[in-house]
Amino acid sequence: MSSLNSIAVLGGGAWGTALAQTAARAGRNVTLWEHDPGNAEHLAAARESRFLPGVTLEPSIRVTRDLAEAAHADALLLVVPAQVLRQVATSLQPLIAPKTPLVACAKGIEHGTHRFMTEIIAECAPAAIPAILSGPSFAADVARGLPTAVTIAATDAACAQALAQAMNCGSFRPYHSTDVRGVELGGATKNVLAIAAGIVEGKKLGASALAAMTTRGFAELVRFGRAYGARIETMHGLSGLGDLVLTCGTSQSRNFSFGAALGRGESIDTASHGKLAEGFFTAPVLMEMAQAKGVEMPISAAVAAILDGKLGVEAAIEGLLTRPLKAEE
Numbered sequence: 001m002s003s004l005n006s007i008a009v010l011g012g013g014a015w016g017t018a019l020a021q022t023a024a025r026a027g028r029n030v031t032l033w034e035h036d037p038g039n040a041e042h043l044a045a046a047r048e049s050r051f052l053p054g055v056t057l058e059p060s061i062r063v064t065r066d067l068a069e070a071a072h073a074d075a076l077l078l079v080v081p082a083q084v085l086r087q088v089a090t091s092l093q094p095l096i097a098p099k100t101p102l103v104a105c106a107k108g109i110e111h112g113t114h115r116f117m118t119e120i121i122a123e124c125a126p127a128a129i130p131a132i133l134s135g136p137s138f139a140a141d142v143a144r145g146l147p148t149a150v151t152i153a154a155t156d157a158a159c160a161q162a163l164a165q166a167m168n169c170g171s172f173r174p175y176h177s178t179d180v181r182g183v184e185l186g187g188a189t190k191n192v193l194a195i196a197a198g199i200v201e202g203k204k205l206g207a208s209a210l211a212a213m214t215t216r217g218f219a220e221l222v223r224f225g226r227a228y229g230a231r232i233e234t235m236h237g238l239s240g241l242g243d244l245v246l247t248c249g250t251s252q253s254r255n256f257s258f259g260a261a262l263g264r265g266e267s268i269d270t271a272s273h274g275k276l277a278e279g280f281f282t283a284p285v286l287m288e289m290a291q292a293k294g295v296e297m298p299i300s301a302a303v304a305a306i307l308d309g310k311l312g313v314e315a316a317i318e319g320l321l322t323r324p325l326k327a328e329e
């Protein structure tokens with residue numbers, strides 16, 4: 001695949017803004033598309049995103065609300081919440097050139113259809129090359145130019161390599177992979193586990209409990225990944241273990257913060273404090289998919305039951321601790 005000189009980022013939220021900054025620093029010609037008129041106006045006029053205050057847009061980034069203008073880019077990054085990715089991919093379908101890489105940067109699984117992000121792209125924009133970018137990377141860190149490594153996967157190895165090359169700037173190091181399913185599955189699953197980790201923090205259960213939760217959570221991620229076709233080395237990599245460790249360890253994660261608020265006794269309705277916690281949306285789908293293949297995921301199941309209002313936090317903790325003893329696997 002020839003080099004990708006222009007990049008369009010669709011979504012001027014926290015992560016979209018950070019990735020636009022990265023692509024601009026990597027020397028690409030960058031267009032940042034934002035659907036919301038107020039947010040787009042703020043991006044264009046103040047040169048900062050409402051979702052990432054204090055970060056000034058690189059001067060070369062062009063802000064637009066015109067999807068057709070953004071669709072001209074050599075590669076497009078879809079940086080919107082997982083549950084609206086279908087809507088954006090569908091709108092793009094008539095506008096893009098054949099074989100344009102469309103890179104999902106959302107972490108989730110679609111409600112109702114159980115589709116992973118690249119499956120939605122393949123369905124809605126069949127002429128595109130679907131890809132996924134995921135890994136341990138907080139938008140605020142990336143936007144500030146702090147060192148970060150992620151994985152970019154596409155079934156077409158040359159495409160994954162070209163995307164990694166296009167997004168590589170001094171501080172942002174993308175590895176490439178062809179294990180699309182493994183990369184997207186890790187990012188979706190870890191968000192649910194990060195809510196559990198937050199609950200441990202909010203309930204003040206201690207550092208030992210947090211380490212146990214993260215480790216047994218990883219065992220669930222690996223079991224789920226095996227059932228859905230992920231490679232083991234991917235689950236041990238940046239987009240699996242790496243992102244799990246990141247988001248299970250700090251309140252910088254919105255999923256972790258959401259769980260911590262639940263652990264402190266806040267209601268499900270207010271615990272996100274208006275921020276996007278993708279694990280809230282992924283938890284029920286993850287459970288449906290785990291049950292469909294008989295995958296045992298007790299921590300994720302407890303999170304899903306808490307979020308569904310079927311189980312209290314205290315009862316969930318007691319339930320996990322009193323499960324029959326078993327061999328470690």
Ligand SMILES: NC(=O)C1=CN([C@@H]2O[C@H](COP(=O)(O)OP(=O)(O)OC[C@H]3O[C@@H](n4cnc5c(N)ncnc54)[C@H](O)[C@@H]3O)[C@@H](O)[C@H]2O)C=CC1
Nearest residue numbers: 011012013014015016035051080082084106107138139276
């Ligand atoms: N913030 C972070 O540190 C990271 C976020 N991600 C993932 O990126 C995805 C987006 O997250 P953030 O940018 O952080 O969220 P955000 O809440 O900061 O921004 C969401 C963006 O989506 C746009 N949007 C919402 N509804 C839309 C619609 N119907 N059509 C078009 N655009 C719409 C918003 O206007 C906004 O630009 C999530 O799946 C998240 O898990 C991944 C890695 C890091």
Ligand SMILES: O=C(CO)COP(=O)(O)O
Nearest residue numbers: 135136137138253254255
């Ligand atoms: O995915 C992320 C970092 O890799 C961001 O995590 P949160 O969505 O929980 O803030």
